[in-house]
Amino acid sequence: SYVLTQPPSVAVSPGQTASISCSGEKLGEKYACWYQQRPGQSPILIIYQDDQRPSGIPERFSGSNSGNTATLTISETQTMDEATYYCQAWDSTTGVFGTGTEVTVL
């Protein structure tokens, strides 16, 4: 089955840029999404179709996808961005989540 691999954790200083990778075989040939999940909450969609932001998602969140890697970039990171981030793609007609990356802002 299809596997998406993310780094377990990323640390970033407030105001700096955080980049989170998501690796999978020929991932660039699929659409990638990204979700943010804060502790005790349901996930929310922050990027779909590689680089599109849903209404209400701040512009500091951006995405790209090429080759075997999709990347979520958080610019001017704020303390409220502390959360776990998951990538997601489709394997045939079912979804697959990445392993998740915990972002710490310190």
Place this chain on the structure above:
Amino acid sequence: EVQLVQSGAEVKKPGESLKISCKGSENSFTTHWIAWVRQMPGKGLEWMGIKYPAESRARYSPSFQGQVTMSADKSINTAYLQWTSLKASDTAMYFCAAGGSHPGIDYWGQGTLVTVSS
């Protein structure tokens, strides 16, 4: 916008059966696919399966095939996830989720915590 409201937390014993529900806003299940997602304590998100509105049967991820059954009653805008014989390893938070306008999950339920313990 689609609202998804899930049934409340459950505490069950190993071997018992269980059916949890996810009620959507009007007509949501005729225009959106519904997925179920598992999150074990302290762990990541796992895609369990998906039910497309035009299909009678759900499609399951390999790890969940034969372990659970997903169903939906469009007439009452409600999706279900059921087990016939629970195991302790089924202890987790279960989310229902919906999408359809693009390949991503737009809407999430609040989650149902299932605890299986003797």
